[in-house]
Amino acid sequence: MEENRDITIYDIAEKLNLATSTISRALKDHPSISDKTIKKVKKTAEEMGYVPNTLAAGLRGNKTNTIGVLIPTVTQPFLSSLISGIEITAQKSGYNVIIMQSHDSYDEEVSLAKSLYSSRVSGVISSLAMETRDTSHFQQFVSNNIPLVFVDRVPKDFNTFRVIIDNYAAGYKATKHLIEQGCIRIAHLTAGSEFGNLYSERKRGYLDALKDHNLPLIEELIVNLKTVTYEEGAKASNKLFDLEIRPDGIFASGDIIAVSAIQTAKKRGIKIPEELAIIGFNNDPISQIIDPNLSTITHPAAKMGKASAEIILKNIKSNKKDEVKEITFLNTEVLVRESSKRI
Amino acid sequence: MEENRDITIYDIAEKLNLATSTISRALKDHPSISDKTIKKVKKTAEEMGYVPNTLAAGLRGNKTNTIGVLIPTVTQPFLSSLISGIEITAQKSGYNVIIMQSHDSYDEEVSLAKSLYSSRVSGVISSLAMETRDTSHFQQFVSNNIPLVFVDRVPKDFNTFRVIIDNYAAGYKATKHLIEQGCIRIAHLTAGSEFGNLYSERKRGYLDALKDHNLPLIEELIVNLKTVTYEEGAKASNKLFDLEIRPDGIFASGDIIAVSAIQTAKKRGIKIPEELAIIGFNNDPISQIIDPNLSTITHPAAKMGKASAEIILKNIKSNKKDEVKEITFLNTEVLVRESSKRI
């Protein structure tokens, strides 16, 4: 009752008195094979329970139809949506997706990159670990002509495809929105200095928006969190609320932080948005659950995944080298909800 | 500057005047190879930039060190945590994880299962698509001695490993908790009749808890949602709140639904938990964000992922067949938060 050995094209060939090459071609609708043979082969393959061995095909053809995804974690809403976008796009073209989590560790990232290369993936999509400063472990892909796309948290100095949002513009827009609501003392909750420069770009946008609207830069209103967690957000918020003159607006560089700020403010009886307007970043699910609803910046995760996968697919077959790799910018929007709507 | 061809053990063998078999063994610390040779080989391999080709090894050894994961989607908090648990465990043993999303479609699931088999994964972990009634597409793994673990949404009639929680007990506990808070008209929001019987089990627990505490079963208090979404939850909640005698407690079979019920109730001015106590299911992140905080049932996603992966790893090498496959039950707990705390 149990099959002990896989059916191979060799078995089919034997049964039909054909050559394995004929079977192989027939299965792939090769034009040089007669319709009759194709039909016969496919029927027999089906009957015998043939399942192609992609390993063998991969070894032979030196392509695996697999996209490797190397990201910090799969549990953040942004990243799981990113994966989803990648997976759906890959699936449509018959590609599989292999996932690896660096857990924001540089060492793990290096080791996993090697592992991906070892698996001979056809392409790689990666968002850098927080810790990562040096990206030479990605060079192996480029050197071997394996398309590489960095997404969201990307290195500045690596000539490969990048799919990102304009963090500067988004930070600017978020801040400008608060200014338009009448805020004049706008705080900024941001995260540790980092290589991927996404927070620093948002901060740059914040700073420029202040300047362009003739608002003073108040150092004590900018708080740098060590980690992007609820607890750190609460700590930073309390620090702000303890100031002699409290901020009347907060631009938080992530929804978790913003939500934390909202709840901390509520505990202290600070009215939102009347006394304090808040805007976050990412449009995570929690932003719609928190009361008041959190205004935020959209971060098109699924679209970014789709775009990344499409770039991989498009470049897998091309043998062009050393050309300039494009940077894809995806659009973000200010999503105005209750936490900042004063007008 | 660019490498054009991968370095193989053959290249190393040539350089060192050794046989490929010696290289192969040296790289794996085979006991029959002298330490000196091992050291020399490894050093040279490193220098030459050798990266093992797992495809070739997989083809040769008929094992890929890859675990296939076939689930409805990666974007639900429960499932992304599940993946995370699987991936971490697999990684530790040098296994890779390949992810496929069925999007709750039976047809996709069938096709992806074939694709997984085609990839010759070493083991499969799956949570069934909502649509799935027939599970014969998983038989190919069992027939070929590939360990198969169903997790969370599992078939009843398939003799393979299962990692689940006791949904009946959890439903009972949730309901009992509400009863202990003084609720006597407890509504239940559940989801469409389904094969995986997780909602029906929870409902059974609900019913038995009522019976055991001498509370009448009131049909109009049980509402079946078509899909587990916020919108459906709101619709169902409004239906309940429109009744002549409103429920004083709700056990929702999912946190999204519960959150939706809370917000709907708040809009109608119903006080929580005083007039209405609510408990959800899953302990999703939103349950801690909603105001009032949602009481819920823990659903140990990461642990379930870990357990599933461990079962796979343990059974990959065993050749025992036809034995009874164990069912692993993981523990759930009532997490009492504001939405149901009356006492």
Added chain:
DNA sequence: TTGTACGCGTTATCAA
């Protein structure tokens, strides 16, 4: 301790 030689399943090349 090391070497020889074959096979894993597929596909591409060349020949018929």
Added chain:
DNA sequence: TTGATAACGCGTACAA
């Protein structure tokens, strides 16, 4: 339109 055969890179049984 079909067939014979080599090759992809590795691991292992067997021999030395």
